[in-house]
Amino acid sequence: ARPRDYSFPSGHTMAGAIGATILTAADRRFGWAAIPLAVLIAFSRLYLYVHFPSDVLGGAVLGVGIGLLMLYGERQIAGRCKHRPLQ
Template sequence: MDNLPALSDGLYLDITDFAHSTPHWFQQLAEVWTELGLLLFGVLFAAGWWRARRGSGDAMALALLAPLATAFGYVVSEGLKSLVDEERPCRAVAGAPASLVACPPHGDWSFPSNHSAIAGAAAVALALSWRGIVWLTAPMALLMAFSRVFVGVHYPHDVTVGLLLGGAVAFVVVKAAKRPVRSVVEAARSSRNGAVVWCVGRGLPAHASARPAGVRHGAY
């Protein structure tokens, strides 16, 4: 892994030099986005859960799995980070301009980027649970990853691997856990505990899930 930072040094310097050439307001926007983006993913998790309360058991299972799969993406990324021990570019790259945000302390390793892993995992998990939202979550994840290089705290290969790793872990977790979580959701929806039912929703109304025999979807 020691040669990876060297391969990214040139691109890192190009991006950070560009960052310092941008207006101050744009730099501040990047500094805010590098953290705010994670909060916006959290808002989307909540919105996805809320809209799934009147959806099928599959829909609620996927909505519940989205933040869980994202958490798994972070855990795997953090585990890999502790094995690689790559120094941050804001400390290791000779001649690099000062990072726009405080350079993390020694021991807070660079590879892979946890922010990017979380963003990649969230983008994939939300896309699996909410049709069409990938057109929002994918650009959000890419901007989150780029912002980590832009502010100077990660190499390009850190964020690339973080995105791919987080997305792959989220995909595997969602696909593997969908069926058992759906069973839990269906059991919870038949519970007599009002709080439990409120959390998972009541699902589709009976008239929406039951169709007369021989009547096709969309035929009236």
């Protein structure tokens, strides 16, 4: 059955995109597994008719954005802790 209600964004797609973004940034070799897995998760939401394409696209965009924001925050925190004198 076609989806009849709004479910924006796709949480599964968003979680997959966040994970793929962070894993790829940590080590590009992880990206070879994480990115196709995230794409398969997004496709499954469409294949099973549980989300509209806009829900999946929105989840992917938000997921990558959140992943990049978390990486930026982590680098900011790590930079502050790096210069902190030992006690």
